[in-house]
Amino acid sequence: MRLLFVIDYLGAGGAQRQLTSLAVELVRRGHEVxxxxxxxxxxxxxxxxxxxxxxxxxxxxxxxxFSPARELRERFREGNYQVALAYLSVPNFYCLVAAAGLRRRPKIVVSERSFPIGGIVGFKKGLLERCYPFADHITTNAHHMREHYRRRYGWGDDRVTTIWNGLDLEKFSAPPLVRAPGEPLKLLCIGRVDRNKAWHLIAEAAGLLKERHGTRFRVSVVGSNKPVLADEFKYREELQAALKRHGLEDSWEFLGARSDIPALFAAHHSLVHPSIVEGLSNVVCESLACGRPVIAADAFDHRQLIQNGETGWLFAPSNVESLADALYRLDRTPPEQLAAMGANARKFAEQHLTVARLADEYEALFERLLSGGPTGAKRDSSPPRESAAVAEAPHDA
Structure with a gap:
């Protein structure tokens, strides 16, 4: 197949990582990308x-x-592509505008990669989504997003499909990290410092546990910490104020953007991910692949990714008490049980989160689009949805 992939830029984001892995794997299989x-x-x-x-x-x-749409239109005319795959809302829009009215054009597949808790999207994103009915197919990287499009447009599997992310499991692996007696747990947080990542919840929960139990953590935040927008400056100030209020300034470290993510997982005991806007979180998947338990909000597809007490813990979204209880459980988990949880996490990644599986599912979707057959996924690679017990508030004793 001759394929064109479309995205805004090749920065170090999760969508860019996934599109890169998919493109390279499909070229390895003999396709032109x-x-x-x-x-x-x-x-x-x-x-x-x-x-x-x-x-x-x-x-x-x-x-x-509209210049990207004009340039894409020329690419469609000259490139003789069979399928065009776009990632993210604005590239999706440009791709659909570029294809409008062309007598000969590739099949257009647009892909959405993130969604807020509660499903209320902003005005701009909602406006761009109004173009999606003109696509030949929509993919999402999480089931909760697929359900949104089914409800909004009345679509079935013939129009919208969930394809989970895939990882290079040779790259994303880490040896077990044994916690020494009396050593504070080392917690890793990955994502830019902004309100949607909700790092302040960790500060507040750690403050509660410090006050109630004397619990100590070492927290590393990896991601851009250079504010650009006004609210980012405000949020950074709010986070610093929370750390100061709880006496946690010396136990938090902001590492900035990093490329050595597997090495960072190797140096930490667990990932904490309170984000309130996600698709299928790359960092949660990477943590599982590296054999590190995950504490995450009970939202999105996290119930399918994380099994309470087996590969991590879920907590009620934006609930400080619930997050504090999850952290307390993690802190009280014996080293041998933490090691077993890490092994469970790695096994899950090997079963469900490979680049080969990602490429298999996109390859099959493209072939069905080109053959005119039904485009719904032949199989769902993700595990069945199960209910998950959300962590309760910690006891004061």
Whole structure:
């Protein structure tokens, strides 16, 4: 197959990571894959070029511009592509505009990668989504997002499919980390410092446990900590104030953007992920692959990813008491049980989170689109949905 992938830029984001892995794997299988971007940020460029993927860069000059759609339209005319796959709302929009009215065009597949708790999207995202009925197919990387589109448009599996993320399990692996007696648990948080990541919940929960039980943690936050928007400056100040109020400033470290994620997992006991906007979280998947238990909000597809007491714990979203209880349970877990949880996490990743499985499912979808057959997934690679006991508030004793 001759394929064109479309995304805004090649920065170090989760969507960019997934599209890169998929493109390189499909080239390895004998397909031709080109990639179109419209911002000159090139974190994954070398990996893509080394994997045989051609990159077409169009530099978008203004924030609001149709120039990427015009350039894509020329690509569609000249490239003889069979399928175009776009990731994220704005690239999805440009892809659909570029294809509008063309007599000969590729099949258009758009993919959504994140969604807020409660399903209330912003005005801009909601406006862009109004174009999605013109796509040949929609993929999401999480079931809760697929259900949103089913309800909104009345679509079935013939129009919208969930395909979970995939990881390079050779890269994302880590040896067990044994906790020494009396050593504070080392907690890893991955994501930029903004309100949607909800790092303040960890500060408040850690403060409660420090006051009630004398519990101590070492927390590392990995991701951009350079505010750009006004609310990001405000949130950073609020987070620092919470740390100061609970006397936690010396136990938190902001590491900035990093590329050595597997090494960071190797140096920490667990991932804590309170985010309130997600698709299928890459960092949760990476933690499982590296054999590290996960504490995450009981939302999105986390009930399928995380089994309470086996690969981590879930807590009620945005609930400090519930998060504190999950952290308390983690802190009281014996080292041998933590090791067993890590082994369970790695086994889950090997069964459900491989790049080969990701490529299998996209390859099958593209082939069904081109053959004119039904495009619903032949099989659902994710485990069945199960109810999960949410962590309760900690006892004061």
């Amino acid at each position: 080109d990639l179109f971007v419209y911002h000159d940020i090139d974190h994954f460029g070398d990996e893509l070029r080394a994997g045989g993927v051609r990159i077409f860069l169009h530099r978008k000059r203004r924030r609001y511009s």
